[in-house]
Amino acid sequence: MELWVSVLLGLVIGIVIAAGIVFWAWRTLLIPQQHRLDALRQKVDEEKSKVDRMQREAEAKLREAEAKLRDANLLVREELQRERERLEQEYRDRREELLRWERRLSQREEQIDRRISQIEQREQTLKQEEQRIQAMRAEIEELHRKAQQELERIAELTPEQARQIILARVEEELQSEIARRIYEAEEQIKREAEERAKKIIATAMQRCAVEVASEMTxxxxxxxxxxxxxxxxxxxxxxxxxxxxxxxxxxxxxxxxxxxxxxxxxxxxxxxxxxxxxxxxxxxxxxxxxxxxxxxxxxxxxxxxxxxxxxxxxxxxxxxxxxxxxxxxxxxxxxxxxxxxxxxxxxxxxxxxxxxxxxxxxxxxxxxxxxxxxxxxxxxxxxxxxxxxxxxxxxxxxxxxxxxxxxxxxxxxxxxxxxxxxxxxxxxxxxxxxxxRPGARRESFEAYIRRLEQLESIAKSFPGVDKAYVIQAGREVRVIVKPDQVDDVMAAKLAKDIATRIQTETQFPGQIKVTVIREVRAVEYAR
The missing domain is CATH 1.10.3210 (Hypothetical protein af1432)
Incomplete structure (x- = not known):
């Protein structure tokens, strides 16, 4: 009995020891391993959830991209449709414009054809007129030759002498015409500019007043x-x-x-x-x-x-x-x-x-x-x-x-x-x-007399001048011309020529006025 008790007690003690060993092994080895397995399982679950989430996001982005692609395709088709319509409208406009240009060109060609026909008719008319003019020219040349021969026979002048006479007469007529036109142009310019020039100069002189100073040595x-x-x-x-x-x-x-x-x-x-x-x-x-x-x-x-x-x-x-x-x-x-x-x-x-x-x-x-x-x-x-x-x-x-x-x-x-x-x-x-202006300048009496004499000599050197007088302290030269040698038109040219020569040959302060006087007197006695 004691043996069975001892055996049983030993068996219980062995069981207790084995249970303690198993408990110790389970706590030391199996529990950490279980924890690691749980952690790995949790990580796997997390990774799986991430993969699922990424898969869902990718699917959403794919759907969004497909929607955008559909929208882009729709926009491209609409843009292509509008561009096609615009090109078709432009084509129709260009075609209408070309048709208008074609009609204009056809009208222009018709006008050109009519103009060419008119020009041809005019050329034909001109040719006929030219032939008639040539015939008249030949006739005139013949008449001129006969008239020249007749003139030479009557006047007993050579062609060179007659040419010189005609050239002299033409030159004289041209001189008179040039002088007349110069006179008319100067008179017109004077009439237009005199009033404004007087106003401007008078205004400037009225607004300006300075002292007059005389210096010595x-x-x-x-x-x-x-x-x-x-x-x-x-x-x-x-x-x-x-x-x-x-x-x-x-x-x-x-x-x-x-x-x-x-x-x-x-x-x-x-x-x-x-x-x-x-x-x-x-x-x-x-x-x-x-x-x-x-x-x-x-x-x-x-x-x-x-x-x-x-x-x-x-x-x-x-x-x-x-x-x-x-x-x-x-x-x-x-x-x-x-x-x-x-x-x-x-x-x-x-x-x-x-x-x-x-x-x-x-x-x-x-x-x-x-x-x-x-x-x-x-x-x-x-x-x-x-x-x-x-x-x-x-x-x-x-x-x-x-x-x-x-x-x-x-x-x-x-x-x-x-x-x-x-x-x-x-x-x-x-x-x-x-x-x-009066009082601005002065010069020596000798130089003043020499300047007046020079002005008178210049005026008297021109043909047709009868007398010349310097008046207004040398500011004006009055020239009296012979009326039978200088007419009214030539008087203007003579005044300009005298003024030009005075300006070229003399030195003077200010300006000098040249006045040409032509006087015709008719005298008759009653008896």
Missing amino acids: VTTVSLPSEEMKGRIIGREGRNIRTFELLTGVDLIVDDTPEAVVISCFDPIRRETARLALEMLIADGRIHPARIEEVVEKARQEMEQRILQAGQEAARAAGVDNLPEGLLKLLGRLKFRTSYGQNVLDHSVEVAHLAGMMADELKVNSKIARRAGLLHDIGKALDHHMEGSHIEIGIDVLRRYGEPEEVIHAVAAHHGDIQPQTVEAVLVLIADALSAS
Whole structure:
């Protein structure tokens, strides 16, 4: 019994041990493996669900693509249908247009055929007319030959002599006809332009008023006392010699009470010397070193005055953006005169006149004013350079880059070249107006007499002139012609020829009027 109990107990203990071992093996080995299997199964399920989802999305996109493809095919078919309809309509339009052109061409061909038939008929008519004309020409030539032979027999002239007579007569008739037409054209132009020209010029002159300045070649400087003359002369004349050497003037110390005279043809040097002398007199220290210092200071002040004068002139004329070099040249014109007229004042006056006339005519007034102000710029250098003031002025303006319109107006303001622009004509007119108005200019009595005699001699040199008189201070030449040699038509041509020759052979400020007078007197006595 105990044996069975022991065996049973051992069996139970073995079973318990085996169960513990199995439990331990199950917990240690089988449970993790089960977990891994569950995880793998879960991943497989997830992957399967992803695949299913991707499959569904792919199927949806496929269906969507198929729908879009169907829509695109439908749109393409509709577009193709519309394009086909458009091409068919265009084809029908082109066909109708071609049919219209075909009908027009057929009509044009019919017209051309009719025109050709008409031309052929006319050619035939012309041929007949040409044959008739040739026959008439031959008949006329025969008559002309017989008439010429008869004339030669009657007049006893050779063909060359008769030709010369006929040519002379034709030339005379042509001259008369040309003179008549020139007279008629000039009269018509005068009638049309006189009223407007008077209005424009009168308006410009009324709006412009400047002073008249007369310059000389000497300047008088007042002294505070007679003692100052000796100090100016200096010991053995060293002060006056130094002063004259540095300034380039002649200093005249004579018996004039409390005054000395500065003489020089160059107004700038004369003005510089005047400034220097006044500075020396005010300072009281007069010796060679001080004279040299004061003269240099006067030159610098003179340069500033020249630049200031140019700036003021440009501002007064309404011209801007002038280079400093041109402003200095303009300022030098303040000390230059022409027939007693100050050239800078004259230039400003010309700029005003040209600008106002340009405004009246609605043309470029800026170019007119600029050219009017700069038209005599060459006179600032004509004492130092070769050539006329026009040539010098053109070179200076080109060097400073002035516009070609301004340069052309400057070149044409004395009529040396033909004006090509309205502004150039206005500058020429303004220059003549400024120079010819009463009191603007003066000249020596001898030169004045020589100019009048030259004008009279030019007028009397033409054939048919009986007498010639210069009146109105040389502004008008009145020519009395012989009525039996010059008719009314030839009088106009004679006036033009005299004016042209005066303009070519003489120099004069302003303009000269030429008046030709033809008078016929019939006298009879009653007895």
